[in-house]
C-alpha cells in the first residue's frame with residue numbers, strides 16, 4: 001500500500017509511449033506486473049504483439065477506475081480478537097485475525113454465532129481497524145459470555161474453561 005514514486009521500466013515503459021494506451025493503464029500494469037498474473041500476461045502479450053487490444057485496455061480501465069473499496073483508516077495490524085458493531089442488526093461481529101504462515105499476511109475469520117466456529121471471511125481484514133482489537137481480558141469476557149473458547153471458537157463445557165473464556169488447549173498458547 002506504499003505509494004512511493006516508481007521508475008517504470010521494461011515493457012510498461014514502452015506502453016507509456018504508446019498513444020493508444022491511457023497512461024494510467026500503463027502505470028497500473030507496471031505496478032502490478034509482479035503481483036497480478038493478469039497484468040503480467042497483458043505485458044507478455046504486449047511484448048509479443050507490440051500492442052494491447054481495446055478489450056484488454058478496457059479491462060484494465062475497469063480495474064483502475066473502479067471505486068476504491070472502503071478501507072479502514074488505521075488497518076488491523078496484529079493478530080487478535082476484533083469486535084465491530086454490525087449496523088444491519090446492531091449486533092456484534094467477532095473476528096479472529098490470524099497471520100498466514102505462507103504469505104505472512106493477516107486475514108480475518110468471523111465467528112458464526114450459530115455454529116460457534118470461526119469461518120474465513122475473505123477481504124474482511126481490510127475493513128477492520130486497529131482500534132477494533134480487544135484486549136486479552138476483554139476477549140476472555142466475550143468467550144465467557146458466549147460459552148466458547150475465544151481463541152479457537154470451540155464450545156466450552158468444563159466450568160473452569162467457561163469461567164476463563166479460553167479452552168484447555170488454547171490457554172497453553174496464549
Ligand SMILES: [Zn+2]
Nearest residue numbers: 149152167170
Ligand atoms: Zn480453544
